[in-house]
Amino acid sequence: MSSHEDDTTLQLDRAHVFHSWSAQAHLSPMAIAGGSGSHVWDESGRRYLDLSSQLVNTNIGHQHPKVVAAIQEQAAVLTTIAPATANRTRGEAAERILAHAPDGFSKIFFTNAGADANENAIRMARLHTGRDKVVSAYRSYHGNTGAAVVATGDWRRLPNEYARGHLHVFGPYLYRTEFWASTPEEECERALHHLERILQVEGPDTVAAILLETIPGTAGVLVPPPGYLPGVRALADRYGIVLILDEVMAGFGRTGAWLALDHYDVRPDLVTFAKGVNSGYVPAGGVMISEPIAKSFDDRVFPGGLTYSGHPLAMAAIVATLDAMTEEKVVENAAAIGTDVLGPGLAAIAERNALVGEVRGLGVFWAVELVADQESRTPVSPAIMGRIKAGMLARDVLPFVADNRVHVVPPCIVTPDEAALGLEVLGTVLDEVAAAL
Incomplete structure (x- = not known):
């Protein structure tokens, strides 16, 4: 394109587009x-x-040509449909995702992105346990919606703290240890002790969920030390707490495994995902739901839903993405x-x-x-x-x-x-x- 077209694009952007996480006056986007x-x-x-x-x-x-073609083909057949209907493409997308889930996962709740995936996972955990509190890490990012941004630990939480029942802990980060640790083993042991003490003083029977990024991404690619995630799983089991692992950034190939949790001996109760599941070609996210939590809604209404849950174009992109990732x-x-x-x-x-x-x-x-x-x-x-x-x-x-x-x-x-x-x-x-x- 010409420099004139480039100028026009920037003029339109600066005249009419309100950018995220930014003061607007001095932006100069590519x-x-x-x-x-x-x-x-x-x-x-x-x-x-x-x-x-x-x-x-x-x-x-x-x-990617296979994903682009799949979106085009789906658009020629059915561009959108209400989520209360059954749709073959959505079913196939759920089947493809569950093929990479831990054992014992049976259902997918589709969302539009990672933030509302975490929102709905929190909702499921609260309803499943009958408890309210959610524990997450200070060094974390879980999205920019009501509960997700308050579960987030970084600066973006502070001007947005409108959701209730959120607590934060320090996770392991040996380079800047909060626990005076000098080895990964010490960091792991002391971070787990810190987490358990928070659960104990808050009252473990009030805590619905522990929500952690399997590997915190935006906070700095904080690869957990050996034993940490299994230790968190053990604490969740001890106190009857739902463990939610956020794989929005770390999932679907990013760490060299289908899910980052595959690197660790850990089985969560809920897994949230988005981003890499179809590379964002059409916005999509979701919650992988373990059998016990899925069954708790067999005879009770799950009070959540989205107009575009399982949007056909997004589902076609998921199927094509996961198939291409496997084949290639x-x-x-x-x-x-x-x-x-x-x-x-x-x-x-x-x-x-x-x-x-x-x-x-x-x-x-x-x-x-x-x-x-x-x-x-x-x-x-x-x-x-x-x-x-x-x-x-x-x-x-x-x-x-x-x-x-x-x-x-x-x-x-x-x-x-x-x-x-x-x-x-x-x-x-x-x-x-x-x-x-």
Whole structure:
């Protein structure tokens, strides 16, 4: 497209679009015209390697032809239908998802996104237990709707605290331990002790659910230490609490497994999902429901629903996405990229660059935490993060930047060469910034 068209796009945006999580007056968004695979391009034709997967959701990449075709084919047959009806595409989507759920899961409740998936999982837990309180982590993000944003632990909760019954705990994060731990084992043991004490002093018979991201994503790709999630499961069992694992960001290939919980010996009661289930081609999310909770609504009404629950276009995108991921071994590719390219490459950058405090991750789900001083672990300033982001964009790589971290989260279909290029650019920019400081 011409520069005139690019200008028109930006003029329309700034005149009429209200952006999320932003002060509106000084925004200057990129004008993206198209994408394919691991790349996007702007309206001038400049191509960028997408090291962000947008909001960590385009797991199957941009414009996958099988998914696009499935949406087109469904649109020619049935574009929309009320959720009270039966629809073959919705049934097939539920069947495909349940094939990757833990044992003992029987039903899917479809939503429009991850936030309302968490809303409805919380609702199910409260109704199933007859209790009210929900315990989640301070370092977490669960969505921008009533209960989901209050379950969230980061700054976005504070101006939005309108939902009742939410408590927060510190989860394990050894690099910035809240528990004076020096080993993963100590961090695990003390985080579990902290969680149990909160349950005890709050009254465990008042707690409906523990809601955790299997691997907290926006908070920093905080891979839990061995034993933590099974320990949480044991506490939930001890006190009759529903365990909800939020797989919205970590699920469907992102960690090199179908679900992040597959890396751990843990079986939750509810699993929420969205994003990677169809790479956001048509908005969709949902709740995987274990048999005991599903049965509790056999003879009582579940008081929840959405006009677009199981929307046919979204369901067709799910079926095509999961089929293509299976046929093309996309999950296996994500695992190999993490083991062979991203893990070693990021470790090499950390070894040579004094700005890098810690690197952590799995599959195509990594974070590089940046510090002004490795001994004090003081986070680098927003100005430094701005320089890093600008440096990567100048070299045609689209980064995901959060707080004092660069998240390395390319699509699960990324090739070894593309991943290596992303690391080369990240390493070059970090080296230049470190040298300048």
